[in-house]
Amino acid sequence: MLPALPEKKMVFKGLVTNKEDTNKLMLTPLIRYPLLGGSALITFEKAEVAQRIIEVKEHVVELSYGEELEELDRCRVRVQAAPVDILLPSALEMRLTRNSRSILVSDLPSLGIPEEALLDKLELFFSKTKNGGGEVESREFLDNSGQVVLTFAQDGVAELLIARGHIQVSVGKGKHKLKISPCMSGDITNLQLQPSRCPRTVLLSGIPDVLGEEPMRDALEIHFQKASRGGGEVDTVAYVPAGQQGVAVFMED
Template sequence: MSTDEDFSLIINGDSSEHLEDIMKEINKSKTQHEALLKEQKIIKDAIDNSKTYAKEFKQRTMERKISFEEDNKRHTETLNKEKVKLKTAQKEQNRLRMEILKMKEELGSLERKNDSLRQQTEISTAVPEKKVVFQGATDQCAHAMSFDVNPRIVYPMEGGTALITFEEEEVAQKILSMKEHRVELGECAINVEAKPVQFLVPRYVEMNTKVCQRRILISNLPKKISEDRLLDKLDIHFSKKKNGGGEVEDKDMLHDSGTVVVTFVDDDVAKGLSDKQDHEVEIEKNRKHKVKVTPFLNGEISQLQTCDSVCLRTVQLTGIPAIMDLESLQDHLEIHFQKTVNGGGEVDSIIYNPLGHTTLALFEEDPPKDSQSV
């Protein structure tokens, strides 16, 4: 390689300026080369840094991926556990809901039973006092909540008929078996037909009862006083607030039981009076009589079973013409059927209803022989 001095020896004076220009270009190129080397070094350093950063980023990405997968796995496990807990909780909720429904049903049943017992308690006080006594009789199949009712049957008699009750059942059955009977009436005779007396009577009755909010039943009433005066005195007494009463809407005498029903305008009067039960009513001036007030029951038949019943001692006679007065014809019938030659016997009672008349015969219980009589 030649030095600058060598170049200076061979270069003549004319080309010195051209050489300087070359040297300048060489120096410029050297400067650019050095700059390029620096830039190349910077680029290389940048590439190395980028590779380092890429490597670190890749490593961090892998770590994050692993961490995300672990977190996702833990989240999935936690979610599955929560699903199991939720399913268990839903089952428990359903079980509790069913238990609540069951308890509500039991509570409703207990409330209905309580209402029934409360009504029975109220109803037990709703019956006027009756004197009873145990006479040694027992019953094998009597229901604890059942009671017997004595029959009172109103039987409409047709015109031209008679009802005759014999002392013995055998006599009545014999008269029925003969069926046709010729009865002598002095100068003439009539033909009558004997028929059994049949009823459709209750065999089993169930009633739903509830206490009326506006009525009371008054019993233990005085005997020696007219009905109108008694009703007026009761009206006056139970219409006064100082006696626990209120405005009276109506009052009725129940003749079959000897009791009085008083109806009030307002609903909140009857209960207070029946809770007290015993009330002293001024019947005469300065003279009081103790009456008993009980709740009035409204009843509705919920079940009714009936059966045919035949009166064993009573016979119905039909086809009787109106050929003489009532008493005379009834006497002739009684005399005829008392005679044993006519198949009869001792007559307990007889009633004759002429043609064109309406009569209601009352049948009641026959205690001695557990049958019915006129």
């Protein structure tokens, strides 16, 4: 059984490039990776460095860099290094459905007013029959799109507005030409995942809670950037102390 995905609203913005790409849906993975307490993620600038660290598996990390201590007083910890494997979508099938009572309103003006105030103005305009509208059942701003979905209580209202394509709306001190488009919703009918290894990132585990968060992060970075330890230039370090939990976000490199 395929894992359930959270509902995600998507908007087509009308951009089509090459003809051969018109049937393709481009996905940008954003992976959230749970990070348990007593572990760290360290990303190197070069993949070959990460591979060397993983091959060694166990590392002894010196925690007293910069301090003049006797050998018996020095603090060292053993940590385990492992690769980071995540699941990425390799194939996706969607079923698109047109909502017969909803419209997508775009080309909205930048008026410098709160979203709720703009939604109120749109609802007032589109609820009037003289403007070709009707009773508005719901309204919603789509995240990061600057577009609004309006759903009407009666059938037929949305179809007539969509047929017009554009409409002049009085918003603020002037009239603005807004674009009216069909509102489509999609359901994922098939999703295939494949494992993928992060080539530059290493998972360190078994880190005891013997230093504060920042000193431990610094100690790990100092150790693993040393060429004499098989390390190299470190890009980022994320450390979660024992007893806590974190979430690392992976994006396309």
